[in-house]
Amino acid sequence: MPTYAIGDLQGCADELRALLRAFAFDARRDRLWFVGDLVNRGPKSLDTLRLVRSLGEAAVCVLGNHDFHLLCRAEGFARKHADDTLDEILEAPDADALLQWLRARPMLHEEGGHVMVHAGLLPQWTTSKAHALAQEVEQALRAPGYREFLAHLYGAQPDAWRDDLTGWDRLRVIVNAMARLRYCTPQGQMLLAVKRDDAPPDARRWFDLRPPDEPPIVCGHWSTLGLVISEKLLALDTGCVWGGRLTALRLEDRALFQVPCAGYQKPGD
Ligand SMILES: [Mn+2]
DSSP: OOEEEEOOOTTOHHHHHHHHHHTTOOTTTOEEEEOSOOSSSSSOHHHHHHHHHHTGGGEEEOOOHHHHHHHHHHHTOSOOOTTOOOHHHHTSTTHHHHHHHHHTSOSEEEETTEEEESSOOOTTOOHHHHHHHHHHHHHHHHSTTHHHHHHTOOOOOSOSOOTTOOHHHHHHHHHHHHHHOSEEOTTOOBOTTOOGGGOOTTOEEGGGGOOSSOOOEEEOOOTTTOOEEOSSEEEOOOOGGGTSEEEEEETTTTEEEEEEOOOOSOSOO
C-alpha cells in the first residue's frame, strides 16, 4: 500500500488538492501521513481540517504545535496571535466535531519501519519509549478531564526529561518535545526559544542526538531546515505557507512530489 508522507499544511488546502493530483491520489489504494500543523497562518484552515478528516482511514495525522494552539484557543486557554487564522474554524457549525476529531489524533505514529512525529524526540528516548510516552498524552487528550490538561499545557518548564516526572509536568515535556523541539543540548535540555543563528555552543539539532539503530523519523515543523531525505531523517516542512512548496514523499521508494505555494505569510519560523 503506497504511503505518502506530507509536510506541514497550515491551512493550505488548495496546495494539498494540487499535491494529491500530482501523485494521482486514490483513497482505495494509497495512504497519507500528515506530519501535523494542519491549520493556522494559511488561508483555508477550515477547508484543510474538513478535507483531512474526510479522508477517514486513508489518512494518519500526528498533532503539531499549531493544532494544540487551536485546541487551546477553542477552550479559552490560549490568546489569539496576530497571525492566527483560526476564527473560521471556531465559528464553523461543525467546529465541535472537527475539534473532537483533532483531539483524538495521535502524537506519534509507527508503522512499516517508519516513525512519524511533528517536531522531534529527545535523545534519551528510544522509539518504543517515545511510543509509550506519546500514548500517555493521547490518553489525557481523550479523557473526560482533557480541558484541565489543555489548561496546564503551555510553558517551557521543565525543559528536560526525567523518568520520575509526574502529572502535567510530565505530559508538558512530552508535548514540547514531540510538537515543538528543534534544538537541545547533548544532555537533552530543550532549547525551545533558540532560533537559527542564536544557538548556544552546546545546542544540537535534536536528530543529531538520536540513539543508533532506531528507525527513520518522518517529521515537519522546521521550515528553515528545509527538505531532508536521509537514512534516518525525513524532514518534510518545505515552508508551504511561507511561499515555499508543499512536499509529499512516498515512503516505500522515497519518490518525491512537490507543488509550489502562493506564499501567504512572510518568511519566518
Ligand atoms: Mn510546527
